[in-house]
Amino acid sequence: MPDILCQESISEAESGKSAKRVYLIDPLKDPRWGELLARSPGASLFHSPAWLEALRRTYGYECIAYTTSAPGEPLENGLPYCRIDSWLTGRRLVSLPFSDHCAPLVRGDQDLRALVRALWEECRIKQWRYVEMRSLASLELINPFFYPIATYALHRLDLQPDLETLFGNFHKNSIQRKIGRAEREGLTYEEGSAESILDAFYRLLVVTRRRHRVPPQPRRWFRNLADCLGKALKIRMAFKDGRPVAGMLTIRYKETLVYKYGGSDARFNSLGGMHLLYWRSIQDAKQSGLQVFDLGRSDAGQIGLITFKRRWGAAQSTLTYCRLTAKGNAMHIFDPAVNTWRTRLAKQAFACAPARVLSALGTVLYKHIG
Numbered sequence: 001m002p003d004i005l006c007q008e009s010i011s012e013a014e015s016g017k018s019a020k021r022v023y024l025i026d027p028l029k030d031p032r033w034g035e036l037l038a039r040s041p042g043a044s045l046f047h048s049p050a051w052l053e054a055l056r057r058t059y060g061y062e063c064i065a066y067t068t069s070a071p072g073e074p075l076e077n078g079l080p081y082c083r084i085d086s087w088l089t090g091r092r093l094v095s096l097p098f099s100d101h102c103a104p105l106v107r108g109d110q111d112l113r114a115l116v117r118a119l120w121e122e123c124r125i126k127q128w129r130y131v132e133m134r135s136l137a138s139l140e141l142i143n144p145f146f147y148p149i150a151t152y153a154l155h156r157l158d159l160q161p162d163l164e165t166l167f168g169n170f171h172k173n174s175i176q177r178k179i180g181r182a183e184r185e186g187l188t189y190e191e192g193s194a195e196s197i198l199d200a201f202y203r204l205l206v207v208t209r210r211r212h213r214v215p216p217q218p219r220r221w222f223r224n225l226a227d228c229l230g231k232a233l234k235i236r237m238a239f240k241d242g243r244p245v246a247g248m249l250t251i252r253y254k255e256t257l258v259y260k261y262g263g264s265d266a267r268f269n270s271l272g273g274m275h276l277l278y279w280r281s282i283q284d285a286k287q288s289g290l291q292v293f294d295l296g297r298s299d300a301g302q303i304g305l306i307t308f309k310r311r312w313g314a315a316q317s318t319l320t321y322c323r324l325t326a327k328g329n330a331m332h333i334f335d336p337a338v339n340t341w342r343t344r345l346a347k348q349a350f351a352c353a354p355a356r357v358l359s360a361l362g363t364v365l366y367k368h369i370g
Helices: 031-039 049-059 107-127 161-167 172-184 195-211 219-232 266-271 271-285 301-309 341-352 355-369
Strands: 007-010 019-026 061-067 080-087 090-095 128-133 147-157 188-194 233-240 243-251 254-262 290-298 315-326
Touching: 007 147, 019 107, 019 266, 031 161, 049 061, 049 080, 061 107, 061 172, 061 195, 061 266, 107 315, 161 243, 161 271, 161 290, 172 266, 172 271, 188 195, 188 271, 195 219, 195 233, 195 254, 195 355, 219 243, 219 355, 233 271, 243 266, 254 266, 254 271, 266 271, 271 290, 290 301, 301 315
Parallel strands: 090 128, 254 290
Antiparallel strands: 007 019, 019 061, 061 080, 080 090, 128 315, 147 290, 147 315, 188 233, 233 243, 243 254
8 A cells, every 4th residue: 555645625614514535646546546446427538547547658647636635545536637847838637637527526506615625725735837637527526716717619429329329319421421432432441550550540630730730649558558447448540441530549448439549541531530539439439338429629610620529429518618816826828728829820830741750849848738
């Protein structure tokens, strides 16, 4: 059992409730963390030790979790964070970097208040630049402490209907016909996580990220994800006459299949390669008895992507990121949630950079902007 640090939360005597103590644990070493995830309906891929370990291996982040459960007791709640100490973007707590969402795993308001107050104290005392939370839950309880910084659309497809019904719910022109086009074009499908498949996928990812004017994540991030997640992770590839035209990375967690990354060769988008990969993912998820296909987050301004996901019959919800900021802290040059002239200039440079240069930039920058 690792050493477990503890700190006392701010007293709640004014509300007539006894003060709670908040303990700091290492979710990668404390066996109670996995037990909590197993019995928590709100636990997601992004809470999992495998995801946290991939973050640690790739970016060197220190993973911690706050809880009101004392050492030696069953873990009743938890709020995971990564400590990011960067000369470029400052000292921050983020729950969690490169994760679509990471809800607090709590049963009641009192526990959540204690955890949030502990975060407030740590931010104030240790002078963190900010504390960020990426939660699917209502923000009403934490509004006095946190303020919203970004809003995203989250799409999830209910997989409980049979495949025929699911296919019938797809948009006829945009989805059904594209799947048929991919089949008529003779696109072939491969999956796995071998180096050859990872290389093909990463090349597509780099050109796609350049189209979007952002650098790609380091290649080792995907290798670490594959190593940490094992058979739960699949890289799915579509080929035309041996040429990779579309790629998708999915991860299975509990009863959910998560789409996390994708890329394509824009010259072949009309062939329906990405549509084929979505359809194969849905078929595989149904065969495995999964209940949900999580299509991931989209920026609020990505109207085309939001429309594309909705046309698969996915339900849309709102995902809001919020922050607690110590007084007087300033924004930094590469703040991913702030659209400044500096970030706009950087995006123009990313769009023109050669693939090798863009990949190298991603390797350098992503540790700082998680």
